[in-house]
Amino acid sequence: MTVTVPGPTLGVVGGGQLGRMLAEAAAPLGVEVIVLDPTPDCPAAPVARDQVVGDFDDPEAFRELAARVDALTFEIELADAELLDSVAGEFGLSVNPAPETLETIEDKLVQKRELEQAGVPVPPFRRVDDADDLREALAEFGEVMLKARTGGYDGRGNVPVTDPADAEDAMEAVGGPAMAETFVDFARELSVIAVQGDDEVRTFPAGENVHEEEILRETILPARTDDEVLDRADEVARDVLETLDGRGVFGIELFETPDGEISVNEIAPRPHNSGHWTIEGARTSQFEQHVRAVLGWPLGSTRLRCPTVMANVLGTVDEPKPARLGNGEAVLEDENASLHWYGKDEVRPLRKMGHVTLTGGDSGDGARADPGDLLAHAREARDALRFE
CATH class of the missing domain: 3.30.1490.20 (ATP-grasp fold, A domain)
Structure with a gap:
């Protein structure tokens, strides 16, 4: 496909933090983004070209979006797959990943059955x-x-x-x-951010995920496991893509058992929280990769720049209130730290409000940062933030 800049306009169903970061990644490529979301002035609105306000199953809102863009994608599984398919056909647009893939993944039972039938290991x-x-x-x-x-x-x-x-x-x-x-008694959870392009597949290195109360708290690169396990995780992720149709980024969560076996937990047909580290930690972020992939453009490098840890900033409040984060200097004064704010107006208990990324490059003697030390550093920086 010929790539020209300025490029096409991309329609994104969903305007949360993923839509926001997609728009941020699209801008340097000359790609404008219009989002559809039911919340007026949604998190993506300040950085996208425009927002169509409408529900994720609103035919007229979908048609308004389709009339203004050159291609369609989504950043939330609540998007109506059948409506996406029919509107894309009506306006002669591509939609990626494929609506059939969204239908498969949004039902966890159907998702697991498809994987099992394809020979992909699942619990x-x-x-x-x-x-x-x-x-x-x-x-x-x-x-x-x-x-x-x-x-x-x-x-x-x-x-x-x-x-x-x-x-x-x-x-x-x-x-x-x-x-x-x-119930899987796993040694650790891994995730592979995999990218299906027009005629190529690329995978980012597997990250190690740390959860508490079923919510992702941190992702660590490189994952603290054996090379054989990492190779197997990559192999399984590539097998997963063989079962799915359409271009784009897929977040693939995996269990590693104590004996080193890998099985698939869940799949997200979009950029994933466990891939946010790629913004600073990889040569090309998962968000830029998704824009490239859904437009049929060549994919970027998935190389890890250096050891990296992403720590989620969650709502540390007892009840909902207007969102105002304080003590940001605790992150901004650290030359190896980056702060990402998602633009949500209200903070709620354990709601994802942003994330902090810590990168560990070469020290003066050429040594690389230890992932465990980097994790402790990331937690310290993240935990210094306060909602006022």
Whole structure:
């Protein structure tokens, strides 16, 4: 494909922090972004060319967006896949990743079945429609992670269950049809940000994810595991892409067991929180890669520049209030630190409000920063921030 600058206009369904960072990455390429989001003045609005205000299943809003852009993508799984497909066809636009891929991934049970049928390693799982089904899953697997089939994110919709007596409450907590997955006693969670281009696949090095209360807190590069495990993680991520249609970035979360086996936890058909480190830590960020990929442009390098840690800035408040972050100098005075603010007007308990990235280049004697030391440094910088 011929690349010209200024380039095309990209329509993005979703205007949260991912849409914001997509627009930031698109601008240097000469690509303008218009987002569709139901929240007026959404986080992406200040950096995008414009915003269409509308729900993620609003046909007229989708048509308004399609009439103003040259290609379509999405940054949230709540986008209506069928509507995306029909509107793209109506206006003669490409939409990537493919709507069929979005339909597969947005239902966790369908997602796992597709992977299993393709021979991609996944933890044992089964469909759960009611409390009796859940009790049967417990009898088969022992402890399980009950997952809502649709709508869950950041730990929401996931409930660990060990006692059959808790089955009714667990089903009520997930709020509908679910999937029970055997509880994996993993050594660590890894994630690979994989990119499907027009005729090439590129993968970023696997990151090590640290969770607390089911929410991602930090991602560490390079992951603190063996090279053989990292190679296997990359191989599995590439196998995952073989099961999915359309161009773009995919966040692939993986379990590493104590004996070094790899299985797929979940897939996101978009840039992913565990890939935010790529903005400072990789030659080309996941956001620039997504813009390039969905437009059919050549992909960039996925090389790790240096050891890097990303730490999420979460809402450390007891109740919602206007968002105002203080003590930012704790990050900005550090020459190896970068602060990213997502532009959300309201801070809520554990809501993702931004992130801090720490990079560790060569010291004077040519030594590289230790990932463990860098993690401690990133946590110190992040934890110095305060919501006022």
